[in-house]
Amino acid sequence: MKKLKKLILVSAAVLGLTAGNASLVKADDFINGADISILDEMENSGAVYKSNGTQKDPLTILKDNGVNYVRLRLWVDPYDANGNPYGAGTNDLNRTLKLAKRAKNKGLKVLLDFHYSDFWVDPGKQNLPKAWQNQSFEQLNSSVYSYTADVLNQMKSKGIYPDMVQIGNELNSGMLWPYGKSWGGDGKEFTRLATFLKSGVQAVKDTQSSNTPIMLHLADGGNQSTFQWWLDEITNQSVDFDIVGISYYPYWHGSLADLSANMDNISERYNKKVVVVETAYANTLDNLDQKTNAVTATEEAAAGYKASQDGQYEFLTDLVDKIKDVKNNNGLGFFYWEPLWYNGNVSWATQAGMSYLGVSDVTGNEWENQAVFDFQGNALRGIKAFNYSNLTNLLQNNSFEWDGYTESPSSWKIWKNGQNSAIKTESYDNTRYKLSFWSDKAYESSIYQTVGKLSSGTYKLSIDAMGDTSLETAELYIKNYGGNEQKISLKDSSTWKTYTIDNIQITNGQCEVGVYVKSSANKWLNIDNVRLVKVD
Known part of the structure; x- marks a missing residue:
């Protein structure tokens, strides 16, 4: 269901922080997660899942492609007075227990998402x-x-206690309205909200057999000001938690650069781990049912990725790169939201569900073109993104961190037309470096790296860049790999943007990767995080 954004700009001072169980979650145990809450209803509706033409258990397909964690939402009572289900998974406790057991039996970890609705x-x-x-506030x-303790004790008794617990869902505006609303009240909104959160947290601590990481989850992942406002207030209330969960959809929530800035701020300001706990992208613009898709041509243009199998894969792998690059090694991983919801046989809501929400709408599924399966249940290329975090970047000194300030970064070669190379590494936040092209004279330069001993196969090359859009030429290129030189322009954004050359077929065991710039005086290009990965 399309996320509604509440933009609230409030300034607040940073006050106390809590330690929580952050040390229990290792950043090198990268989470490649999937929210599979829809699965039981999908299978009951007749859905099947196939890999390379062979029907298999969808959890087997996901695990074989790198998924190591599942997320399960939990609703209190998703039925009306006559027992009619609300749909979209109808995720009551019995169904959640069933899915958790199934996932645990596959060797997958479980994140339990309490909605408290x-x-x-x-x-x-x-x-x-x-x-x-x-009920009153106290009740x-x-x-x-x-409720939280009862659910967790039942899971504990069945040997399926969750590996991570999320207290509330997309909490920007609070929970349990009106008491727990985070804005528009008497000034004590966060005191009440924090009281609810502390009770949920305490239930986890009172039922766990060992320390279980606790997540608080916000939407609008590119909006640093909203996150900072909310987290400042929550830390001021001394709520004890470990992980900030983030919803980030590139067509609604800003650029990957916006997300990166927010994740870095969370890491540094609060010393918290971050997980992009909801994300997705389209594999096509086709629509299978009467419900308008969440991603149409308008959202495709906003996201900057083609709505295709390759575009879905490119977005997800670019996202993984950003999470792994979070400061202080605090980027923990991601969960793809409902990768199994590939048709409209299970609606976003039944008529009973719409009545509960107080809305009138058509039934259907606006998400089917964002599954990692096609409309017939065949696994698509996007499913391979779950294994991307395990792949090796083949470039050395790819983020220009090895030497500090220098005009000759290690592992890279420089070519210049004349005496003026215009190339140097610079610190841009006092902790990390970028490489800059700039001169007060006209210049023509390139920086490049030759990589050898490459096995034949499919590779992806990407880079983060920003610069003067009036540069004469600024290009990322790859050549001498067994095919024709490929290149992409880097001069269309004055803010950080990720650029990708995908589906590169390397056949001769080597390649040259570089950036070439030709410019008049006083024009600039910054680059960072150059990545060459074998993806097949």
């Missing part, structure tokens, strides 16, 4: 469960604790 919640709505409708707080 009977159906969808996000920044635009945080509806009370029906059974909690007439609600007691319900949060007892």
